[in-house]
Amino acid sequence: MSIVVTGADGYVGWPTALRIADRADQRVLCVDNLARRGWVEEVGGVSATPVTSVDERIGAAEEALGLSNLSFVEGDLTERSFVDELLTVHEPEAIVHAAAQPSAPYSQINGERANYTQHNNMQATRNLAFSLHEHDLDETHLIETTTTGVYGAPEFPIPEGGAIMESDGERDEVPFPAMAGSWYHLTKSHDAANLRLAHAQFGLPISDVRTAIVYGAGTAETRADERLATRLDFDYYFGVVANRFCAQAVAGYPMTVYGRGEQRKPFVALEDAVEGLARLALGDPDERPGEHTVYNQVTRAISIVEIAETIAEVAGEYDLDVAVEHFENPREEDETHEMEIANEKYDSLIGGQSVEFAAGVRDTLDAMTARSEVVTAHEDRFLPGVLEDGGQAE
Numbered sequence: 274m275s276i277v278v279t280g281a282d283g284y285v286g287w288p289t290a291l292r293i294a295d296r297a298d299q300r301v302l303c304v305d306n307l308a309r310r311g312w313v314e315e316v317g318g319v320s321a322t323p324v325t326s327v328d329e330r331i332g333a334a335e336e337a338l339g340l341s342n343l344s345f346v347e348g349d350l351t352e353r354s355f356v357d358e359l360l361t362v363h364e365p366e367a368i369v370h371a372a373a374q375p376s377a378p379y380s381q382i383n384g385e386r387a388n389y390t391q392h393n394n395m396q397a398t399r400n401l402a403f404s405l406h407e408h409d410l411d412e413t414h415l416i417e418t419t420t421t422g423v424y425g426a427p428e429f430p431i432p433e434g435g436a437i438m439e440s441d442g443e444r445d446e447v448p449f450p451a452m453a454g455s456w457y458h459l460t461k462s463h464d465a466a467n468l469r470l471a472h473a474q475f476g477l478p479i480s481d482v483r484t485a486i487v488y489g490a491g492t493a494e495t496r497a498d499e500r501l502a503t504r505l506d507f508d509y510y511f512g513v514v515a516n517r518f519c520a521q522a523v524a525g526y527p528m529t530v531y532g533r534g535e536q537r538k539p540f541v542a543l544e545d546a547v548e549g550l551a552r553l554a555l556g557d558p559d560e561r562p563g564e565h566t567v568y569n570q571v572t573r574a575i576s577i578v579e580i581a582e583t584i585a586e587v588a589g590e591y592d593l594d595v596a597v598e599h600f601e602n603p604r605e606e607d608e609t610h611e612m613e614i615a616n617e618k619y620d621s622l623i624g625g626q627s628v629e630f631a632a633g634v635r636d637t638l639d640a641m642t643a644r645s646e647v648v649t650a651h652e653d654r655f656l657p658g659v660l661e662d663g664g665q666a667e
């Protein structure tokens with residue numbers, strides 16, 4: 274028996290595979306087509322942490338952490354024959370599906386990238402669901418990192434899952450509407466709907482983990498050896514807002530907040546994201562809250578201005594003197610959106626948040642200041658104004 278982690282060369286997938294392998298008796302198969310390495314190169318970006326080759330990573334995991342149960346399989350999940358072979362040979366008990374093209378700005382570049390993103394993400398998920406079903410692997414727990422972006426930014430508190438709809442005096446709980454705001458985010462709305470159908474039609478146990486914006490540069494396992502570092506991107510397309518602000522601080526530029534910047538976004542530390550995924554993959558099926566469960570993988574909502582101010586404060590510990598500047602907002606958005614989001618199920622899964630945002634910032638600045646020459650050499654990849662749309666995307 275085994276556990277499969279897809280997207281295991283990526284930012285979230287790699288530390289998740291390490292955590293699971295560290296706790297599991299089973300073999301842990303890391304699956305990836307290495308596409309992320311190519312996308313970042315394509316947009317002129319680079320990881321702030323050195324990303325070693327797959328072979329080096331697997332070797333270092335054995336040397337530094339004693340993990341002899343970790344293997345890597347290179348392949349493309351959009352190819353059904355690859356997925357069939359993977360699943361029939363290894364018959365996994367659980368799959369953590371973290372493979373996707375995860376960048377909204379990349380998916381928005383043009384129709385070709387939007388098509389690529391939608392085909393890639395949705396085809397991969399459908400292939401996994403159909404392959405499990407058609408090979409009688411109906412008990413395999415399929416866990417996918419979707420995104421809190423599927424909820425959009427509604428004017429009411431976001432539930433952990435469905436929504437109550439009222440029509441003609443009758444009320445019922447229905448799947449949350451696809452309110453995603455980018456071609457990428459919409460792939461996850463469609464995945465969420467497809468996962469629900471796969472559960473209804475095939476009986477697959479599903480955990481739809483709606484991942485918030487992830488912060489931090491590593492986990493206990495990735496810090497054990499520098500060859501185990503997970504990637505840390507900071508360019509406009511692949512760096513989340515906190516990483517780009519940290520890069521601005523390291524390169525000596527003020528942090529630029531559009532308008533009031535009081536709109537809050539949902540966040541989770543990498544450590545807390547990895548812990549939840551590992552617990553789901555290794556958990557007792559009888560202890561799951563349901564055979565189809567939505568988790569909001571979020572520990573806190575934080576405003577853009579709070580992000581900038583926290584980074585400015587922590588940057589002081591590194592003798593980086595960073596100002597926070599407000600600019601006129603080029604976008605039409607509610608600059609005070611509250612983003613209230615329920616997370617009781619996820620919170621109880623991980624037993625409460627372990628890494629505060631300021632600690633995640635410290636972790637990120639540690640990594641970026643250690644390679645500040647790499648960050649500054651790529652400042653044209655993250656500075657607002659240099660790139661279209663200024664760079665405040667998630």
Ligand SMILES: NC(=O)c1ccc[n+]([C@@H]2O[C@H](COP(=O)([O-])OP(=O)(O)OC[C@H]3O[C@@H](n4cnc5c(N)ncnc54)[C@H](O)[C@@H]3O)[C@@H](O)[C@H]2O)c1
Nearest residue numbers: 280282283284285306308309349350372373375418484487
């Ligand atoms: N990082 C975040 O802030 C965040 C927020 C919300 C949701 N998520 C979701 O979490 C998951 C992991 O995100 P991440 O930040 O680690 O992204 P990532 O790009 O670092 O990792 C995804 C990995 O999947 C691989 N991949 C993509 N398509 C593939 C395919 N067809 N076959 C095989 N491998 C493929 C990529 O090469 C990459 O290594 C994604 O599903 C993403 O949508 C991430």
